Amino acid sequence: MKLMFIITGLSTGGAEAMLLKLLQNLDRSRFTPTVISLTCQGEIGPRIVALGIPVHALEMKRGMPSPIKFMRLINLLRGSRPDVVHTWMYHADLLGGLAARLAGMRAVAWCIRNGDFSEDRSKRTTLLVMKLCAQASGWLPRCILSCSERARAIHVDAGYCADRMVVIPNGFDLARFQPDPAARVAVRAELGLPPDIPLVGLIARDDPQKNHPGFVRAAAGVHKVLPQVHFVLAGNGIDKNNRELNRLIDQAGLQAQFHLLGRREDIPRLMASLDVLASSSSFGEAFPNVLGEAMACGVPCLVTDVGDSAEIVGDTGRVVSAGDMAGLARHLVELLRLPTEHRLAIGVCARERVRANYQIGDVVRRYEDFYEELCVGAERCM
Secondary structure, rough: OOOEEHHHHHOOOOOHHHHHHHHOOOOOOEEEEEEEEOOOOOHHHHHHHHOOOOOOOOOOOOEEOHHHHHHHHHHHHHOOOOOEEEEEHHHHHHHHHHHHHOOOOOOEEEEOOOOOOOOOOHHHHHHHHHHHHHHHOOOOOOOOEOOOOOHHHHHHHHOHHHEEEEEEEOEEEEOOOOOOOOHHHHHHHHHHOOOOOOOEEEEEEOHHHHOOOHHHHHHHHHHOOOOOOOOEOOOOOOOOOHHHHHHHHHHOOOOOOOOOOOOOOOOHHHHOOOEEEEOOOOOOOOOOOOHHHHHHHOOOEEEEEEOOOOHHHHOOEEEEEOOHHHHHHHHHHHHHHHHHHHHHHHHHHHHHHHHOOEHHHHHHHHHHHHHHHHHHHHHHHH
């Protein structure tokens, strides 16, 4: 079966990372994938090419669809004649879905990766595209795949066709993300810290929805009670050049306790070094990948109740309301004060929760079944 994936872009992000994992684990004896990025190849594109999968980057400018490049998209679809077209993210859903229909494709699916539809938090152009997608959701795609139950409900409330929605969560590689005592020692040595220093991590790009300012406030609360705790932050834009974040850290008097590592290629190692992973997001999340990655490494997670975060951690983590940074600080202190054996036992339960519900092999099988059913359903309607 020939699969065509159309995605808005291939820069580093949760949706792009999940697409890469899907392609890495797809049964290539049954499925032949191709990827089209409406914009650039980004950081993820070359990694997909390295799998032997063609990637076409149309180089559209964000917010400015090009009629010429839209026609190229239609011609690519006509030339390849895929059995299934699966679009990822709003702009790709709309443009890719329309192009697929114009090219004569019937087995068209969308993919929702966002958990926020609010007007005050979305770009004007993105909000317009989302509203257009809602209006077209009853006829343009045959199915709409959501990565989280919360995102599904939000989009149905916003006008998306409920009957076409399917939920498949993100998946995680338990062989790549696993407990690693050596990483705990090595990362602390890299940071110039003793091996027994407690580490709390926030692994997230520089984005308002990740609420780094709130995390700094929570860290200040933790520091008052447990001054020995250090905080590791990593992600695009989270480094010494981030003036606003560094200003907030300086203002809190926590320069010596914060380590801003920027974009890292050793996330499994970094995750395995932590005592607790925190997620301070205030909006917009659907299914945060960092939670499953940390849990697979045996690390307890403390999260705000956004997207499916509470469902992901279940009873293996702690949950506070979105924006409750005092609560985040309080629960961080409680987790860090637990006996080591107790915290490690929570981590074991967290990893088992990932194994039972979010193991990448099982999730990919669900995607494969989804594509088979989509193709069969489209053929029946011909």
